[in-house]
Amino acid sequence: MDETILIVDDSPYIVDGLVALLKRKGFKPVASHGGDEALTILATITPDLVLLDIMMEPMDGWETLDRFKANPATRDIPVLMFSAKKITPEEAEQHCLNIEDFVSKPVNPAQLLEAIQRVFTRRSNVKIEALVAKDAGFDPATIEEYSALRKSIEVDQNLLCVLRRSTGMHLAGNAANSDDVAAVRKLETKIQADEKRLKEINEKFTKAV
Template sequence: MYTVLVVDDSPFIVDVFVTMLERGGYQAIAAYSGEEGLEVLKTVVPDLILLDIMMEPMDGWETLENIKINPRTRDIPVLMLTAKQLTPDEAEGYGSYIEDYILKPITHRELYDAIERVLKRRETIIRDVERAKEAGLDKNLVDEYARLAKGVDVNNRLLRILETTYNINDSRASEKISLAIRNMENSIRFQQSRLAQIKEDIEGLQKSQ
């Protein structure tokens, strides 16, 4: 059974998500602020964190930064929960830290699908990394592969959210937003190309053994 930590400063929202998670077969832990969430993480290492953005006094982004600078917790997958629109600056600034950006309200099925997608991707990357190590791939390349395998998936998800939120072909969209989205598209294409190259290196090493 997977353990999920829910962090939100609304007791009602926390209760809703805890109930949804328990119905889905997950073990849920509740925290009612960013500070309380960090306290919980001192004694518990969950499989995944659902973290609300709009909290006070410590918001979700600050809580996320604290999670990711701690060696004990930085590898825990974090899904951001929010009712607010994602901005290009947030996508660029925090994309490497998060696993998904979930807009509230959300159905049971959408929540379960998001969690399973993240956990499945994580398990696939761990398995691929082990195979790459066994094949003798350079450690730096193995680390780069792990970052890109996650990053390409997450950034594509964030890009779809931004494209849905801001129509860059609409004259009302600001030039800054349009430029940020196009830069993100170019970055993803580069990441995808580099990831494909590393995969070829891994396959070549495996075939030569």
């Protein structure tokens, strides 16, 4: 492993801990202690992944993410969000397209490393599958849709688990807020629709190759 990972968190303790962990696992971590510093660093390097905390000051993680994605030079860098803050249904809906995964604090090292590897593995597989589809004569729009669906389904499924926990819907007999329930059901419906569409494209790919 030699992937470069930019760590963005305003807690020096957490940054130092993650730097040490990732170094031990063969990654090349780069430390950043806030959104502004991260943006400055991204002007000089292009990491393979950004680990981005949500609860930061003065620029929080969501604003930092928006700044990443608004810049053509950095918008394609995968971002893995992590935070002790419970993500809201509104945040999940607004930002799910711009992140690759979400890990809750306190960060379990094994869980974090698994999420990082999941991001890299998925992106590698999608690239290979896209090349196969291109060689099979599929149009670029279909290939792009397939790649987007592969990512969004996994991200949405993870966010769904996070939302269920944050709203208490995973607890038997717990009465969750009606708005939260509606948001969870909406995300469930989206996942089902995306899975159906992905299956349709997969069947076309299978027939073609």
